[in-house]
Amino acid sequence: MSAEESWTVTATIPDRNLKPAVNETSGFDSGTGIFRSVYNLDEHHVLPTRPNLDTATYVLSQFPSPYEAESPIALIDSATGGKVTYAQLHRSIRSLATGLYHALGVRKGDVVFVLSPNSLLYPTICLAVLSVGAILTTANPLNTESEIAKQVSDSGAKLAISAPEELHKLTPTGVPTVLTSKLASKDESLTIEELIEACEPVEIEQERPTQSDTAAILYSSGTTGTSKGVILTHANFISVMTLLKWCVEVSKAQQDVFLCFIPMFHIYGLAFFGLGLFCSKTTTVLMQKFDFKAMLDAIETYKVSNIPAVPPVILALVKHASKAGCDLSSLRRVGSGAAPLSNEVAEEFRRRFPWVELRPGYGLTESCGAATYYVSDEEAKLHSASCGRLLPKFCAKIVDPETGKPLPPYKEGELWLKSGTIMKEYLGKKEATAETIGTDGWLKTGDLCYFDDNGFLYIVDRIKELIKHNGYQVAPAELEAILLGHPQIVDTAIIPVEVEEAGQIPMAYVVRAANSQLTEDQVIEYVARQVAPYKKVRRVGFISAIPRSAAGKILRKELVLHSKNQTISRL
Incomplete structure (x- = not known):
């Protein structure tokens, strides 16, 4: 062996005193400054890569067989006790899609505006709209007439679907509107219920939407600025539903019963209850709107085991639940999202409800509602001030706002995210899109955060706040x-x-x-x-x-x- 060959061999021997660039515990790559998820999807939760796949087709493919003798319950109305099985839901979606396409002329790329509180019909409407390749845009029923008009115009809605009590807000816009149900017994307006009953499901003969096509335009809350239309693709929703299915099933111990009072017009409610949970064949008890006493009654009556919640609800449970005298023993898990949950409230919740797993998470409309999660209650207790670790397929950076350089664990900076759930763009706002999403695909969240050396994310506050x-x-x-x-x-x-x-x-x-x-x-x-x-x-x-x-x-x-x-x- 020559001297040159000998040098080459010895130069490739690793220095055992050097630490690897990627830390397996935190997922931090010291070479690039990138945090990567320490979780991996298993063979039962594979992210679909087929390009000609749309959200509705994916969700329906996860349903139990519609020909089962006893189809599982998909939805329960908390107020009336009315139930919808998966077989009934499957037929309603296909019937409404047929009606939208053949009776109302809704085509691929048309925008359908939905203005309604939660109802048993809401998931049917969303999945039927997506089934025909149309684009879904949703609004808060509490919005004013002028706010509704602005969103209808901005989104370019061709059709509206409205709860009867909200019709007066849409009338000035001139957009054709179908009611969810009759306004009065003598009302001759066409309703979604009638379309479902009248239309026999048939195949829709048009080009199917692909993963890269727009599925929804959801409007950000605008808590610190003007509301913007967030364009989410079918790929975004398919990615987030695959992750949600993994989250539900990775720690599932028994048949879950979920309670939904999160509004489905919001990304949290839409991704979770309007679409995603059906992929895990769970049962959801649905509330039209949040009422604290009604929530407690629903938990007791329907033996609810899971509540995806928001911090004000968790605070209310801490301060008032013990006085209400309801049986909450069926509860196993309470999630928290959409806004920061303080460590003090989280610790008090765990003290009052020691049998309930509290699992805060983090996500944005721009990330299709996803980013972090706790896989186990042990993690949540050990890192109680955190909002969990990055979900599978997620990467993150903590970036110094002054220098733009990525930071290591325990250093505060702006959180940047990258994954298959990240929005396409803001509707009609190129400058805002460029400020939020870099050319390399990183979403700049605007949140001041840090990771610890175990890969858990801590939210400090909004940078602008x-x-x-x-x-x-x-x-x-x-x-x-x-x-x-x-x-x-x-x-x-x-x-x-x-x-x-x-x-x-x-x-x-x-x-x-x-x-x-x-x-x-x-x-x-x-x-x-x-x-x-x-x-x-x-x-x-x-x-x-x-x-x-x-x-x-x-x-x-x-x-x-x-x-x-x-x-x-x-x-």
Whole structure:
């Protein structure tokens, strides 16, 4: 062997003192600054790669056989007890798709606007619209007439499907509208119920949508800015449903019964209850809208085992459930998403309900509702302030907002995400799309976060919501978590108030408990004892309720406007 050959061989021997670039525990690659999921999909949860596959076809392929003698229950109306089997749901979807195509002329690429609260019909409508290759856009029934008109125009809706009580908001738009049910006994309007009954399912002879085609345009909550239409493809939904199926089944111990009060017009409700859970053949008890006592009754009556929830609901369970006297022993798991859940509330929940697994998660409309998850309750307890680890097929970076460089564990920066669930773009907003999605496909979330050395993600706050006080950054979520620990505070929100000498100061809006005489000075002192001086609350306003989006996010811009109006009125 020559000297050159000898050098070549010895140069390839690894240095055993060097650590591998990718840490198997955290998924962090020190060479690239990228965190990768430490979880993998198994052979039962393979992500479909066939390009000519659409969301509805994928979901229906996961249904139990429609010819089973006793089809499993898919949906239960919590108020009436009415049930829909998987066989009935399968037929309704195909019948409505036939009616939309042949009777109403809905074609591939047409936008269908849905304005309705949760109902047994909602999943049928969504899957039927997607079955004909049309594009789904959904709206909050609480939206005003002008907000509805703006979304109808922005999305280019060709047809609307509306609950009868919301029809008056759509009439001024001139868009053809089909009601979900009769407005009155003598009403001659065509309804979705009639279409389902009248139309025998037949094959739709047109080009099927592909994974790259648009499936839905969902409008972000606009809690800090204007609402934008998020374009999600069939590939996005198929990816998120595969992950959801894995999440449900990876820790499934028995037949699950889920409770749905999350609105299906929101990505959380749509991805979970309108589409995804059917892939796991579970049963869902459906509430038209959230009511705390009705929720407790539904859990007891239908032996609910799983509740995908939002932080205000978990807070209500902590503060009020023990007084209601309902049997919650069937509960096994409560999820939390759509908004941050404070560690204090999470710990108190686990203390009051020790038999229930609490599993917070994280996702955005722009990521089709997905990003992180806890595989086990042990993980959730050990890392209780976190929102879980990255889901399979996800990558992330923590990026320094000033330098743009990726950061290692325990360093705070903006969370960037990449996966098959990431949106295509914002509708008609090239500049906003370019600001949010880089040319290399990374979604810039706008959330200030960090990972620990086990790969668990911690949300600090929205970067745009950080309060800048005398050059220091104050996270509203931290102060809100402290205030929620006060026994006389039911709910709270922190906003910035502009002042000349310090830039901004934190102001707390507080909802007091019944009969509480809590004062502004007491609130200020309570926080001051627990934080650094620059984080202190400087003003307090008492309010009857904190304004929140349907998903539980604090609508801070409404409170900022309220504080400005209050200041003006005092001048």
